Amino acid sequence: MNLIVAVAKDYAIGKDNKLLFHLPSDLAFFKQKTQNNVVVMGEKTYLSLPKRPLVNRTNIVLSASPNFSEDGALIVHSLKELFKKLKEFDTDSIFICGGASVYNLLMDYCKTAYVTVVEKIVPADTYIDDIEKRGFVLKECSSLQHENGLDFYFKTYENLNPKEF
């Protein structure tokens, strides 16, 4: 299982249920990694997508609301139900795509984390845990990227001891 996220330097990921940065090359990276794979999101993130479901991907949405339904998405209502559904897929094809509640809940089960790190701190209201403190080690780091006036890196982290689900 994989995690994919864009963070500010302080692990902020969102504000007012929106992303913090607009980075077309990061959106392209997200698309390339998740294409034809399985994306797992919380209800808030799913509803924040400008176009949903994400095309050419199996969209799985965690929602606490028993009546939540969306055409083209598989809805699960608990971690137990999610893990049962995920057993149907190859674990390497699964990407945890947010938001904070879902990243923090599932990062221990992820083997690889693709983390785009923007070298900036901006106002935010949603943060994920520091993944290095949650047992991930840096495996690869791109050269410094520049886009839309922002400096950022594409980093790949590995969890040396992911939990089984």
Ligand SMILES: NC(=O)c1ccc[n+]([C@@H]2O[C@H](COP(=O)([O-])OP(=O)(O)OC[C@H]3O[C@@H](n4cnc5c(N)ncnc54)[C@H](OP(=O)(O)O)[C@@H]3O)[C@@H](O)[C@H]2O)c1
């Ligand atoms: N930078 C990035 O890469 C990135 C990626 C994705 C999202 N984001 C940002 O993250 C923010 C949203 O994050 P968020 O944490 O507020 O919301 P979220 O994780 O997207 O969604 C929360 C929803 O998921 C449900 N949920 C979570 N765990 C559940 C469980 N175990 N069982 C059933 N339902 C569960 C919650 O139900 P309950 O309320 O009952 O717990 C709630 O309805 C937005 O600002 C978004 O733009 C950023």
